[in-house]
Amino acid sequence: MKLRQQQSGMSLLGMLCVAIMIGFFVMCLLKMGPSYFEYLSVKEIMSKVSAEYKSDQTSIADIRRRIANLLNTNQIYGLKPQDVEVFRKEGKTYIDASYEVRIPVMWRIDAMFKFDDLKFEAGRPEPLPPTP
Template structure:
C-alpha cells in the first residue's frame, strides 16, 4: 500500500475565505431582494395604469393621481409618485418611471440597482 506524502484538500484559512465570500454575496442578495420585489410591483402598477389609460377621458393629472393612489395602496416607498414623469409627445402620452435604488451594503459601500425599462406608452402595454 502506497502512502501519500502530502495531504490534499482545503486548509482552514482557505475555507474561512470562501465562507466569507459566500456570506458577503448572500448578504448582498438579502439586502437587494426587497428593492427588486418593489421594482416588480412598480412595473405592474405602471403597466396597469398605461393599459387602462383612455386619452379621451383622462388627463395627465388623472394619471398622476392614479399612480399616487396605487403606489400608496401597494406600499411603494423606493419611488415617489412625483418622480414618475408623465408627458405627451407627438400626440401620445408616455409614463416614465425609470429609477435607481441605492442600498447600503457595509459602511461606505453601497450597491446601486438601476431599473430603466419602465417607460411605457399610455394606452398600450408596450414599452418605447
C-alpha cells in the same frame, strides 16, 4: 520504498475564506433583493396604469392620481409619485417612471440599481424599447 498516500482537502483557513465569501454574497442578496422586487411591482403598476388609459376619458391628473394610489397601496417606497413624469408629446401621452436606487452594502461600498426601462406610451401595456 513505499509511497505514503495522503488525502488532502481544504484547510480551516480555506473553509473560512469560502464561508466569508458565501456570507458576503448572501448579505448582498438580502440587501438588494427587496429593491429588485419593488422594481418588478413598479413595472407591473405602470403597465397596468398604461393599459387602463383611454384617450377620450383620462387626463394627466387622473393618471397621476391612479399612480399615486397604486404606489401607496403596494407600499412602494423607492419611487415617489411626484417623481413619475406624465407628459404629452406629439398628441400621445407618455409615462416615464425611470429611477435609481442606492443601497449601502458596507462601510463605503454602495450598490446602485438603475431602472431605466419604465417608459410607457399610455394605452400600451408593454414598455417602450430603449432609445440609443
